[in-house]
Amino acid sequence: MDDFLAARAQMGVSLGFHIIFACIGMVMPFFMAVAHYKWLRTGDVCYKNITRAWSRGVAIFFVTGAVSGTMLSFELGLLWPGFMKYxxxxxxxxxxxxxxAFFIEAIALGFYLYGWEKLNRWFHWYTGLLIGLSGLASGILVVSANAWMNSPAGFTYENGHFTDINPWKAMYNAAWIPEALHMILAAFIATGFAVAGVHAWMLYRGKNVEFHLRAFRIAVSFAAIAALLQPFSGDFAARSVAKLQPAKLAAMEGLYHTQSHAPLSVGGIWSAVHPASGSDSIVYRLKYAIEIPDLLSVLVHGKANAEVIGLDRIPKNEWPLxxxxHIAYQIMVALGILLFLLAVISLCGVWKYRKWLHQPWFLKWHIMAIPGGFLAIEAGWTVTEVGRQPWIIDHIMRTADAVTPMPGIVYTFYVFTGIYLMLSAMVIFLLYRQIKMVPVLYDVVSDKN
Structure with a gap:
């Protein structure tokens, strides 16, 4: 593995781990705030138990997210000095x-964790809500930087120099709102179904039924509503990609020929077709794909006869992988559809057919969905990052020109990967211990009240 590939792999591994920690740490405080609100309104101690149990999870993911995020900030300077310079x-x-926003979140978390029985009860609840709001703001702001890499703005670039810099225009770039909306909904879907799945697993085992049933309802409601909204967000994001990054859209769909009445491809394997005798040109296409006529043109431009740019209009040296x-995009869409269907079933169970909440088939589906949202997020970020290549700043700076000249990056890749694996193992251990402690926590808190 050469240093350039090692640098890209290290950044990919770091983002892959951090995005999970960040999404959970960003979303779970809202679950916690809802449970806390229900306790304050009803006086039902079960909601207080749920709140305190979830607050421990929030603390765990805040710490691991802070560690992994700090590592990422160092990696930007360590691995990509050419990028950071400009x-x-x-x-x-x-x-x-x-x-x-991070410091506000840290202060609010300190108030919340140590404020039980010490602060005004509504101020205490507000500090918990503030954890979620500041975490959400952090996520949106970070996505702004990534969106800027996909849609550079706020400067003039001439002869290799950046002038007329306007940080506000850079932050409010054209890709920010579509990316941020899609990412935030994805975080709620992934975290909501994962948390709901854990509680479904405990319900399936018949453990502390009332506690886990109420927790399940809160988490799955957030996840299901976000999953029902996500197709609209996905359509918004895809239209933005078509306008700003046509090469990425062509790669997502595996579209080689620029054409009107462009079909939407489902599945398929991207491959090169060997030239016929006497021809030097290589033609690329999707094998084994199911094509839905006109649908891509309709989805992207709103009419069947609209032209969609294919890879034949893009210089070969500017193609992404x-x-x-294409495969990552297909995985993301497939998981999104499955979670959309599960969301419909979930809301039917929570709001109408409540007997389903005790049915093994219903609980098993939610248990199996635990990793689904996070796999979709990882696939989506693969599309976002790999689809922008070979550019680190789209059509301004190539990734190869931004990498550090320092040798031995492969060793830092191994070290950082080991640290992330260790962090993940610690998180799994701490969460497993917290889940096992729930019955004990429930009894203790109930006795005190």
């Missing part, structure tokens, strides 16, 4: 604001 003055503002992008 991007820092342009897109540094959302990172600074994200740091402010089409096979990886």
């Amino acid at each position: 991007a820092g003055p342009i897109i540094g503002m959302p990172f600074s604001l994200e740091g402010t 089409v096979g990886i992008v």
Whole structure:
């Protein structure tokens, strides 16, 4: 593995781990705030138990998210000094604001964890809500920086120099809102179904039924509503990609020929077709794909005869890794559809057919869905990052030109990967211990009240 590949692999591993920690740490405080609100309104101690149990999970993911996020910030400078040299003055503002949001989140978490029986009860609840709001702000601000890499704005680029820098225009770039909306909904879907799945597993085992039933309802409601909204967000994001990054959209769909009445491809394997005798040109296509006529043109441009740009209009040296992008996109869409269907069933069970909440088939489906949302997020980020290649700043700076000249990056890749694996093992251990402690916590808190 050469240093360039090692640097890309290290960044990919770091983002892959951090995004899970960050999504859970960003979303779970809202579950906690709802349970806390229900306790304050009803006085039902079961909701207080749920709140306190979830607050421990929030603390765990805040710490691991802070560690992994700090490592990422060091990696940007360590691995990509060419990028940071120019991007820092342009897109540094959302990172600074994200740091402010992080400190607010840390202060609010301290108040919340140590404020039981010490603070005004509604102020205490507000500090819990503030954890979620500041975490959400952090996520949106970080996505702004990534969106800027996909849709550079806020500067003039001439002869290799960046001038007329406007950090506000850079932050409010054209890709920010579609990316942020899609990412936030994905975080609620993944975290909601994962948390609901854990409680479904405990219900399936008949453990502490009332506690886990109420917790399940809160978590799955968030996840299901977000899953029902996500197709609209996905359509919004895809239209943005079609306008700003046509090469990425062509790779997502495996579309080689620029055409009107472009079909939507389901499945398929990207491959090169060997040239016929006497021809030097290589033609690329999807094998084994199911094509739905006109649908891609309709989805992207709103009419069947609209032209969709294919890879034949893109210089070969500016193609992303089409096979990886296409497969990752298909995985993301397939999981999104499955979670959408599960969301419909979940809401029927929570709001209408409540007997389903005790049926083994219903609980098993939610248990199996635990990793689904996070796999979709990982696939989506693969599409976002690999689909932008070979650019680190789209059509401004190539990734190869931004990498550090320092040798031995492969060793830092091994070290950082080991650290992330260790963090993940610690999180799994701590969460497993917290889940086992729930019955004990429930009895203790109930006795005190």
